[in-house]
Amino acid sequence: MKNTPITIHDIAKSLGIDSSTVSRALNNSDRVSLKTKKKIIEKANELGYQRNILASNLRKKETRTIGVIVPRISRHFFSSAISGIEETAFKAGYKVIICQSLEKLEREISLINTLRENRVDAVIMSISMETQNYNHLDGLTKENTPMLIFDRHCNVPGYNNVLLDDFMGGYEATMHLIQQGCKKIAHFSGPKNLNVYKNRLKGYKVALEENDIPFKEELVINSRLMKEDGKELAQKVLQYPQKIDGIFCANDAAAISAMQYLKKKKVKIPEDIAIVGFSNEPISAVIEPALSTIEQSGSEMGKIATELVLKQIKNKSIKTEPETIVLKPSLIIRDSSKKI
Amino acid sequence: MKNTPITIHDIAKSLGIDSSTVSRALNNSDRVSLKTKKKIIEKANELGYQRNILASNLRKKETRTIGVIVPRISRHFFSSAISGIEETAFKAGYKVIICQSLEKLEREISLINTLRENRVDAVIMSISMETQNYNHLDGLTKENTPMLIFDRHCNVPGYNNVLLDDFMGGYEATMHLIQQGCKKIAHFSGPKNLNVYKNRLKGYKVALEENDIPFKEELVINSRLMKEDGKELAQKVLQYPQKIDGIFCANDAAAISAMQYLKKKKVKIPEDIAIVGFSNEPISAVIEPALSTIEQSGSEMGKIATELVLKQIKNKSIKTEPETIVLKPSLIIRDSSKKI
DNA sequence: ACAAAAAATACAATCGATTGTATTACTAAT
């Protein structure tokens, strides 16, 4: 049995009127009398009419859809961000197409093109770890599609950004370790091309300088900051000739696996080594000792990002300058760093 | 500056041929000569042509889109499920629209209708805690849209299901506690209308019966199993006249907050009270003692669900019977229950 | 009661791609 959906033409025919009137009635236009409107709406319900949005979108040249690309949906920060995006978009009558780049540039490029094909009204994305340039976004720019990059941002001008003040986060985290009496603080950093990690590192450096602690290149170790990396990083820390007494780790996942390794090796946290992470993932409150970390609310960021692109969709005709919104981080002090 | 996207008509005009030939060339039809194909593709690239999928979809009556509704994107199980769905769908050339019901029936109904309006090719969903009947799915059924319910399933016939053998999960969890020597085992259960919790409870009951431990109604406590609930449930357990020595909790979130409360009250886990959770959320491996739990892989479930609906989309013309796939749970034994 | 103004509705083009049918161009066979 084929399903033949009801169209406005079916409604029009069965009432002996024109389909344009039906369309206008269903869109509550004041060019249709109340009497006819009522008749039409009744008939529509009776026939189980369901508007074909494809046709409508084609004609109206809008899709009321926002495309979202994140590296990995299942990471807590990104799933909260998506949650915030979806909620805000839904309230405004927009739907959300979600894609994950899985940290691969190739996939990111292909996803961007899929979203372009689908004529999304705006794109919100967090770039993959492999992304080094932004040529693949040119098409969107040319088509004048509002675009926003959040969390992992680029300093190429021309894009909207919603990001955390990573410098400040790194600065506060390191400052806190110093205040707790740490003298030799290692820093676990992420891929060098990502600005978020560059800036957290800068914050770390400046905090050291301000306290006359010499910055040592060899105390900064880069990795992809996955769970597996945390253990390795911790091993390296224990092998250092000088005794490390503090670690500022640029994310929670690696910080936690490092802690687990250190605990196994009978290193006392925070007495021997104090640790601060980054992101305030739910696990960080549960591990013992609870991990001090930098709060970074995904849902808040998602909400703000969506509000910004919605504004830009509305003002599309007006030439708007790209905006950058920087959220202030806040340090959450827990037991993993409380020496005093 | 208005953006006027290139259409097949622009390509056709600039080459002095018909747009139908352009369309066929771009779809690699063998009704177009190789020579013309090459010419067309070159011109398309030159002009930066981007197919308008809306028009194509309207004509072809398919969207290559799967709609997904989950209660809450940011919950680990669901975000992994979405991750699995997106990956599998992407490979097959489908995109995914994600929505969250936030556990509200009203929102679920509205989302279903949005997805219908958008003519998604299939719907994959996990019902909200408030959902008691399935009338809001009738439209989809009538339109012959493949539908699949995963995790939180309904026993109403006519729908595809991908679910975990919750009975078995409950049975194994309880069995394990009994083998560890527990005699008075409490069960934290979820909302009574959700089958997943009903079945976990059944498994708990049968395991008790098989071991001649009397089932007591008052040892089963229902809640929404949120973080806040765990603490309350733990308080109740401590107030029981009989000494409880084991808890089977129907999810990890509540189990963990219960553990945290019990630890604060100096209850020894597992010596005084052994605990088993459900879902294997990442936190469960990190808390101390590590929480024993039932493995329930979201991404695996998402993948299987997507494969099933993709099959049904393909065979849409053939009348297919709804299928139910039951995944076997596996018990992960960690320290929270290891008495011997 | 009649013209003018306003309200309600109908007509027809359009969005951009697809696809069945018709036509033209070309190849091969007698």
Add this chain to the structure above:
DNA sequence: ATTAGTAATACAATCGATTGTATTTTTTGT
């Protein structure tokens, strides 16, 4: 060289809703 047969392309309708313009109907005022 002529025609049958095939390959290549053109024509035109279609998907379903929207919207500017034209027409008809109703209302208003004198």
